[in-house]
Amino acid sequence: MGFIRSTRQTGLYVNENPQLLFELDALAEDGTVFQTSVRKIIPITAMAGMVPGRAIPIRYNPDDRIRAVWDYHPDESLAQERAARYLCQKHPGDLSYEQRMELLKNGVMKKALLKSFRLTGKEEAGDYEAEAAIQLAGEEQSGHTFERTLYVPNTALEYLIPGRYVDVRVIPGRENLFVFVLDTSVASGIS
Known part of the structure; x- marks a missing residue:
């Protein structure tokens, strides 16, 4: 799972839908946070929702965390657990x-x-x-x-x-x- 830090268009379009480059704070299996990026074609109607802080499902290679890929079949319960851990680390007093x-x-x-x-x-x-x-x-x-x-x-x-x-x-x-x-x-x- 990754949390959007920033988003920008790459200039590539497919059927008038832009490809976006997402810079993410990603959660590793051990609970640590690392920075990575993901590229994805996003429907124009979904662009407004691609804002900093939004959680998106990703997969990454533990040996090369520089680039990740969008996870089209995420494990929802695992994602919720990781998000809860991330938010506890982010705001320990909450x-x-x-x-x-x-x-x-x-x-x-x-x-x-x-x-x-x-x-x-x-x-x-x-x-x-x-x-x-x-x-x-x-x-x-x-x-x-x-x-x-x-x-x-x-x-x-x-x-x-x-x-x-x-x-x-x-x-x-x-x-x-x-x-x-x-x-x-x-x-x-x-x-």
């Missing part, structure tokens, strides 16, 4: 590996009203620390909110506007461990 895996295995998707969202001014590994408070849909009358501090990539900021309904993943009974679930093109430390 959710633990066990909490992230529990959210993946036992979490449920819900709509929530974003009551407040404030950047703290701290930046870590290219993401912004933020304080967020949500209220689960259908529970607005109770006035019960869940708050937590988390890290978000720059690409997610335009979606996290107080007063908006957002998708979250929560563990029933432990809703204070929520994560935002955005389009995969903006997800990073979110879900």
